[in-house]
Amino acid sequence: MGSYIAKRLLLSVPILLMISFLTFLLINLSPMDPAEVVLRAQEVPEITEELIAKTREELGLNQPFLKQYADWVMACLQLDFGESFVTGQSVWSLISPAFLNTLKLTLVSSIIIIVMSVVLGVVCALNEGKMLDRSVRGVSFFLTAMPSYWLASIMIWYFSVRLDLLPTSGMDSYQSYILPVTVISVSYVGIYFRNVRSSMLGHLHEDYVVYGRACGLPEKKITKHILRNSLQVAVSIFCMAIPIILGSTVVIENVFAWPGLGRLSVKSILSRDFPVIQAYVLILAVAFVLFNTLSDMINAAFNPKLRKEI
Amino acid sequence: MFLCTMALLAGCGETNHENKSASAVQEELIYATAKDIHDMNPHLYTGSMPAQGMVYESLVENTKEGIKPLLAESWDLSEDGRTYTFHLRKDVKFHDGEPFNAEAVKLNIDAVQRNAEKHAWIKLSSKIKNVKVVDEYTVQLILSEAYYPTLVELSMTRPYVFLSPKDFIQGETKDGVNGHNGTGPYKFTEHKIDEYAVFTANEEYWNGAPKIKKITAKVLPAGETTFLAMQKGEVNFVFTDDRGADSIDVQAMNQLIDAGTYQLVRSEAMNTKMIVANSSKSDSPVSETAVREAFWYAIDRETISKDIFEGTEAEANRLFSSNVNYADVELKERGYDPGAAELILEQAGWKKGSGDEARTKSGQQLAMNLYYDSNSSSQKTQAEFIQHALMQIGIKLDIIGEESSSIANRRSTGDYELLFNQTWGLAYDPQSTIAAFTSEASYLHTTKGIAEADHLYDRIQQVMVSTDEEARKALYAEIMRTVHDEAVFIPISSGSVTVLAPKNLKGITFKQTQFELPFEQMYFE
Numbered sequence: 001m002g003s004y005i006a007k008r009l010l011l012s013v014p015i016l017l018m019i020s021f022l023t024f025l026l027i028n029l030s031p032m033d034p035a036e037v038v039l040r041a042q043e044v045p046e047i048t049e050e051l052i053a054k055t056r057e058e059l060g061l062n063q064p065f066l067k068q069y070a071d072w073v074m075a076c077l078q079l080d081f082g083e084s085f086v087t088g089q090s091v092w093s094l095i096s097p098a099f100l101n102t103l104k105l106t107l108v109s110s111i112i113i114i115v116m117s118v119v120l121g122v123v124c125a126l127n128e129g130k131m132l133d134r135s136v137r138g139v140s141f142f143l144t145a146m147p148s149y150w151l152a153s154i155m156i157w158y159f160s161v162r163l164d165l166l167p168t169s170g171m172d173s174y175q176s177y178i179l180p181v182t183v184i185s186v187s188y189v190g191i192y193f194r195n196v197r198s199s200m201l202g203h204l205h206e207d208y209v210v211y212g213r214a215c216g217l218p219e220k221k222i223t224k225h226i227l228r229n230s231l232q233v234a235v236s237i238f239c240m241a242i243p244i245i246l247g248s249t250v251v252i253e254n255v256f257a258w259p260g261l262g263r264l265s266v267k268s269i270l271s272r273d274f275p276v277i278q279a280y281v282l283i284l285a286v287a288f289v290l291f292n293t294l295s296d297m298i299n300a301a302f303n304p305k306l307r308k309e310i
Numbered sequence: 311m312f313l314c315t316m317a318l319l320a321g322c323g324e325t326n327h328e329n330k331s332a333s334a335v336q337e338e339l340i341y342a343t344a345k346d347i348h349d350m351n352p353h354l355y356t357g358s359m360p361a362q363g364m365v366y367e368s369l370v371e372n373t374k375e376g377i378k379p380l381l382a383e384s385w386d387l388s389e390d391g392r393t394y395t396f397h398l399r400k401d402v403k404f405h406d407g408e409p410f411n412a413e414a415v416k417l418n419i420d421a422v423q424r425n426a427e428k429h430a431w432i433k434l435s436s437k438i439k440n441v442k443v444v445d446e447y448t449v450q451l452i453l454s455e456a457y458y459p460t461l462v463e464l465s466m467t468r469p470y471v472f473l474s475p476k477d478f479i480q481g482e483t484k485d486g487v488n489g490h491n492g493t494g495p496y497k498f499t500e501h502k503i504d505e506y507a508v509f510t511a512n513e514e515y516w517n518g519a520p521k522i523k524k525i526t527a528k529v530l531p532a533g534e535t536t537f538l539a540m541q542k543g544e545v546n547f548v549f550t551d552d553r554g555a556d557s558i559d560v561q562a563m564n565q566l567i568d569a570g571t572y573q574l575v576r577s578e579a580m581n582t583k584m585i586v587a588n589s590s591k592s593d594s595p596v597s598e599t600a601v602r603e604a605f606w607y608a609i610d611r612e613t614i615s616k617d618i619f620e621g622t623e624a625e626a627n628r629l630f631s632s633n634v635n636y637a638d639v640e641l642k643e644r645g646y647d648p649g650a651a652e653l654i655l656e657q658a659g660w661k662k663g664s665g666d667e668a669r670t671k672s673g674q675q676l677a678m679n680l681y682y683d684s685n686s687s688s689q690k691t692q693a694e695f696i697q698h699a700l701m702q703i704g705i706k707l708d709i710i711g712e713e714s715s716s717i718a719n720r721r722s723t724g725d726y727e728l729l730f731n732q733t734w735g736l737a738y739d740p741q742s743t744i745a746a747f748t749s750e751a752s753y754l755h756t757t758k759g760i761a762e763a764d765h766l767y768d769r770i771q772q773v774m775v776s777t778d779e780e781a782r783k784a785l786y787a788e789i790m791r792t793v794h795d796e797a798v799f800i801p802i803s804s805g806s807v808t809v810l811a812p813k814n815l816k817g818i819t820f821k822q823t824q825f826e827l828p829f830e831q832m833y834f835e
Contacts, residue, residue, distance in 0.1 A: 032719055040715040043355045046431035046751045047722065054427060087349050087356055088486065094503070153534050161542045168539045169530060170505065254531045259504035263531060267345070267504075272715060 004300055004307040012289045019285040020076065024069050026281070027274040034061055034274070041085040041271045072278075081279035086271050091279045095264065099283060101171065102253070102260035106245045108177055109184040113245075114238050116189045121196025121234075122227060128201060137194075144190035152183045152255040169257035180256045184245060195237050199230040232302045239295030243287040338524040339815075339829065341547040342536040346529050347507045350490040350498055352471045353422050353483040359467045360549070361527060363826035364509050365405075366471035366492035369396055369415070369464050372737045372822045377461045381410065381472065381493065391456025391777045398447040402516045404474035405491035405498075412449040414475055416441045418483075419451070422469045425484040433745055433774065434463040434470075456777050459741040466737065467825055495520045495830035504529050521817075521833035537562040540572070540810070549809045549827060560620045563810055573813045577820035579624060579631045579804035581735040585680065585696075585728050586721070587798050589759030595676050596727040597759050600658035601705075602797035605728075606644050607651035608699050615803055618691050622808065626801035628794060634739045636786040641794045651703050660704070668706035677706035681720060681729040684711035689730050692802065724755030732805065737822040744770055744789060760796040 027034050035055040039047045056062055060071070075082065081091035120140075124133040143151070156179060160168040166175050203209065203226045212222045250262035261280060268276035300306045347358040352366045369382040382396040402410035419441045422429060429435035437457045442450040453460065464470045473483060474491035490498045495515045500508035509525040528545055530536045539545040566572045587602045588594070595601045611625035627644065630637035660669040660676050669676040680696070682689040693709040700707045707728075712720075720726040734742040746752035748767050757763055766789060773785040793799055807824050817831040 032715070036719070037715070040718060044428050044431075045355065046746075046749060048427065048430050048751060051427040051430070089349075097503070153538070156535065156538050161538050164542070168542055168544055169535050170528070255535055257505075257528075257530045257532070257535060259502075259529070263504065270713075272713075 001301065001307065005297060008293050008296055008300075012293055015289055016286065019289075020073055020282060021069065023278045023281045023285075024072055026278060028065070032272075035059060037272045037274065038085040041273055042088075076279075076282065081282075082275040084268075084276055085273045086268075091275045094276060095261070095279050095283065098259060098261045098264040101258060102246060102249055102262065105177070105180060105184070105249060105252075105258065105260060106242060109181045109188070109245055110238070110242050112181060112185045113188045113192060113241060116185065117192035117196050117238075118231070118234070120189065120193040121200060122223075124193065124197045125200035125204065126223070128204075140190035140193065143186045146187075148183050148187055149251050149255060151186065152179070152252060155179050155183065156255070169255075171258055176256075180252050180258060184249070184252055188241060188245065192234070192237060192241065196230065196234050199233045200226060203230050232299065235298050235302075236295035239291045239298065240288075243284065243291045246287055247284045337522065337834070338526065339522050339547045339811075339832070340526045340528055340545045341549065342530040342539065342545045343527050344529070344531050344533075346504050347501065347527055350501075351483060351487050352473055352490075352492065353418075353425065353469045354428070355468065357468075358527070359825035360827055361498070361507065361509070362471070363467050363494075363821075364496035364525065364829055365490060365494045365498045366468075366473065367494045368466065368471045369398075370461050372462055372465040374822065377465060380465075385461075391458075391775075392453045394451040394453075394460060395444070396449050396451070398449065399516060400447055402493050403514060404472075404476075404493055405512060406474050406476055406489065408474045408476055408491070410472065410493050411446050412443040413446075414472060415449045416443050417475050417478065417481070418472045419470060421478065421481065421483045424482065428484075429469055430751075431742070431746075431749075432463050432466070432469070433457065433741075434460055456775050458774065458776060458782065462737065462741065467823065496525060515830070517830075520830035522829060525829055533559060533562070537566070540566055541569075547809070547811050547815075550805075550807050550824070560622060563808075566810065571813060572810050573815075575809045575811065575818045576622075577807040577824075578633060579626075579806055580820075580824040581739070581805050582626045582629055582631060582733045582801050583623070583803050583805055584626070584629065584731055584733070585800040585802060586731045586753065586756050587728055587800060588724060588726050588755050589757065589796065589798050590724060590755045591727055592759065594678060594727050595660075595671075595674065596678050598658060599760070599796055600654050601660070601676070601678075602800065603644070604651035604654045604703065605700070605705070606797050606800050607647045607654070608703050608705070609696055609800070609802065610646045610699060611802060612646065614692055614695060618688055618695065619803060623803035623805055626804045628801055629743075629790065629799045630733065630740055631804050634736065636740055636783055637790065639787040639790050641791060644797075648699070648703050655704065662704045666704075669704035675706065676704060677708070678727040679708045679710055681710050681712055681717050681726055683714045683717060683730060686730075693730075721753075721755070722751045726755075735824045740786060740790070741774070744786075745774065747789075747793070756798050757793065760792070760798060762792055762796075766792050 033052060035052045036047060038055055038059065039051060044051070060068065072082070079092055081095065083089065084091055084094055087094070120136055124136050127133045156168050159166045159179060166178055170176055209222055209226060212225065246261070248262070249258070249260055250266055252258065253260045253262040254266070264276065265280045267273070268280065343358065345358070347361040348356045350357045350362060350365065352362055367381050369380060370385070371378045371380040381399055381402060383399050384397045386395045387393070396415070398410070398412060398415065404410060408414070419438065423435065423438055426435050434457060437453045437455060438451060439454045440452040442452060444450055451460070472493060473487060474489065477487045477489040477491055479486060479488055495512050495517070496509040497512050498507070499510045506529060507527045511520045511523045513519045530539060530545065536545060536548060540548065563574065567574055587596050587605070589597055589602070591597050611627070615621065615623055615625045628641055632638045655669060655676070659671045661671065662669045680693055682693045684690070690711060697707045697709050717729055720729060721731070733739050747757045748754060748770055757766060760766070769785050769789050773782055773789065776782045776785060805824065807820055807827070809818055809827070811818060812834070814835045815832055816835050817833050819828055819831055821828055
C-alpha cells in the first residue's frame with residue numbers, strides 16, 4: 001500500500017505543474033498590457049505611458065517569460081502568491097481567510113450531504129418502488145431542479161424576513177450557517193442519494209445476498225454487508241464532492257454575502273486581479289488533484305486489485 | 311422570476327415588518343455596499359470614496375455657494391496667482407491625537423507629489439512647485455503658473471486630504487500606511503475585509519460631534535439580498551455607488567417606499583451620461599459632423615428617461631447641465647427629431663436606396679459600432695433602443711458589450727466609433743472633463759478630428775491659467791459651444807445621487823460630488 005501511495009502522489013506532480021503553467025499563462029492571454037491592467041485595477045483616473053513603463057518595471061514584467069514563471073512557481077511553493085493588483089495586499093492574506101470561510105461552509109455541507117445521502121439512499125433502496133421511495137425521489141427531483149439562487153432568495157424571504165428566525169446574510173454566528181448550508185445540501189443530496197440507492201439496489205440482487213438469505217442470516221446482518229459494499233462506490237463520489245462544492249459556492253456566497261473564495265474569485269475576475277485569480281485556480285486545482293488521489297487511495301485500501309493498476 | 315415570486319409572496323405578508331427597521335437601529339446607520347471599502351489610504355485610488363469622505367478632510371470645501379473654508383480658515387492669493395497662503399484652523403487634531411498643523415499639511419502634500427504619475431488626472435499635481443511652512447498654522451502652496459481650479463482640486467475627496475503623520479511609513483504613503491487617522495467627523499474603527507467596516511463618531515470633531523454615532527458599511531454583493539436585508543432592517547441605508555449604479559433596482563426601491571418604512575431622497579443632477587463620438591476616426595462616418603448631429607437628433611431621450619430609467623434620470627440635452635459652473639451658456643437646441651436627422655443625412659450626401667439596410671455615400675455604408683459596459687444593464691437597454699431608432703433613419707449600428715476596463719482602453723487608444731461615458735460630475739466639472747479633452751488617456755481622440763481642434767485646445771490651455779473671471783466665462787462658453795456644435799459628446803441623461811433611508815432620518819443633504827455623502831449632518835427624529 002505504501003508504494004501505491006508514493007506512486008499515486010508522484011503522478012500528480014506533472015499534472016500540478018501543467019496546471020501551474022496554464023495558470024501563469026493567464027496574465028499573458030489578456031489583450032491588455034498587464035501593467036495597464038494593474039493600473040486600471042487600482043482605478044488610477046488617468047493612465048500615462050510613463051506610468052505604464054514604471055509599473056512594468058516594478059512588476060518585473062521586463063524579465064524573460066520563463067524566468068518570470070520560474071520565480072512565480074518558487075514563490076507559490078512558499079505560499080507567496082504575490083500582491084493583489086487592486087489592493088496591493090499579499091494575495092495569501094486575502095485568499096487564506098476566504099478559503100477558510102468557504103472551507104467551513106463546505107465541510108459542514110459535506111457532512112450533511114454524506115449523512116443525508118446515505119440515510120435517504122438506504123431507506124429508498126430498502127423500500128424500492130414503494131410510496132416512500134417514490135415520494136423522496138419526486139421531492140428531490142423538484143428541489144435539485146430549482147436554481148439555487150432562487151431557492152436561496154425564497155428561503156431568506158421566508159425564514160429571515162417573514163418569520164424573523166435567521167439572519168439574511170453574513171457569517172456572524174452559527175445561525176448564519178443554516179440557510180446557506182441548507183441550500184447547498186439540498187442540491188447535492190438530491191444527486192448523491194441516487195448513487196447510494198442504485199449502488200445498494202445493485203448489491204441487493206447479488207449472489208452473496210441470496211446465499212446469505214438462503215443460509216438464514218438475519219436481515220439486519222445482510223443489510224450491513226450490502227451497505228458496506230455499496231458505500232465503496234459512494235466513497236469516491238463523496239471525496240470529489242468536497243472540491244466540487246469548494247469551487248461552486250459563487251452563487252451561494254453572493255446571495256448570502258459570505259466572504260469566501262467564490263466571491264473573491266468573481267471580484268478578482270471582474271477587476272482582472274490576476275495574482276488572486278492565479279492563486280484561486282491553483283488552490284482549486286490542488287484540491288481536485290488531492291481529493292482525487294485520496295479517493296483512489298481509499299478505494300485501493302478497500303480493493304487490493306486496484307493497487308496493481310499503476 | 312425572482313421578482314415575480316417576491317411580488318407574489320409579498321402580497322401575503324407585508325404588515326409584519328413595518329417600522330421595524332427604523333425602531334431597531336436609532337443611533338446607527340448600516341449601509342449596504344456591493345464592494346468592500348478596500349484600502350483607505352487617502353492618497354491612492356482604491357478606497358471607497360464615501361468612506362474616505364467620512365474620515366479625511368481637505369483644506370477647503372466645494373459647496374453650492376462656491377469654495378468655503380474647511381481645515382483652512384482663510385487663504386490669500388498672490389497677485390501673480392501663483393502663491394496660495396492658507397491660514398489653518400488651530401483647534402484640529404487627527405484621530406490619534408496628533409495636532410493638525412502646517413508641518414502635517416506639507417508632509418501630506420509632499421507625499422502626494424512624490425507619487426505624481428498616479429495623479430496625472432488632477433492637473434494641480436503638475437503645477438505644485440513647493441509647499442512652504444510659514445509658521446505653525448500658516449502654509450504656502452507655490453505653483454509653477456497661475457491655475458484657477460486650484461481650490462476646487464484641493465477640495466476633492468482625494469488625493470489632497472490629510473493623514474496623521476504617525477501613519478506615514480518612512481515619510482511616504484505611496485506604498486501603504488500604518489493607520490487611517492484623518493481629521494474628519496468619523497473615525498475608522500473596524501474592518502473585516504468583504505464583510506463590514508465600522509466608523510464611529512469623532513466626539514472631538516472641531517465642527518461638533520456628529521449625531522449618528524455609528525456607521526457600518528456592510529458588504530452585500532447581491533441586490534436581492536440587500537432588498538431583503540432592508541425589509542428585515544438588518545441594513546437601513548443605501549445610496550448610489552461610485553459608478554452611479556443603484557445597488558437595488560427601481561422596483562425594489564419603490565416597494566420599500568410603498569411599505570412606509572423608507573424614504574427616497576434624490577440630489578440635483580450631478581453628472582451627464584452620454585455617448586462619446588470619435589471624431590478622429592477618419593475612415594468612419596462618425597468623423598462627419600453631419601452624421602454625429604443626425605445621431606443626436608435621432609435619440610428619444612424622453613422615452614429613455616421614462617421607460618428605461620423609470621424617471622430616475624432626467625433627459626440631458628447638453629454636455630453640462632446648467633447648474634455646472636460656467637455652463638449656463640446658450641447652445642443650439644437639438645431635441646428628438648428624426649425628420650431633421652434624415653434631412654441632415656440627405657444633405658450630407660448619405661442616400662437611402664430602396665431595400666438597402668443602411669444609407670450609403672460613395673459606396674460606403676453608414677454603419678458604426680457602439681460599445682457599452684457589459685456590466686451595466688441600463689446601458690445595454692439604451693444601446694438596443696438607440697440601435698432600433700437609428701435603423702429607422704438608415705444608420706446601421708452594431709452594439710458591443712465589453713468590460714469597463716476594456717472600454718477605457720478603447721477610449722485611450724482611439725479604437726472606437728461610439729461609446730458610453732459620463733462626465734466627472736459637479737465638483738469636477740467643467741474643468742476636469744474639459745481638461746480631459748486634451749488628454750490622450752481620455753477624450754483626445756474624441757475631439758481631435760473636429761475642424762477647430764487646435765483652436766479648441768488653445769482655448770482650454772488659456773482657460774486653465776486665466777485669472778480673470780470674465781475672460782474665463784467667455785473662454786468656457788466658446789469651448790462648450792464648439793464641442794456642442796460638433797456633436798462629439800452626445801448627451802443622454804443626467805445622473806444624480808439616490809439615497810434610500812429610514813423615514814425618520816433627517817438632515818440628508820448632498821455634497822457637490824456624486825462620490826460622497828455628508829453623514830455628519832444626518833440625525834434621527
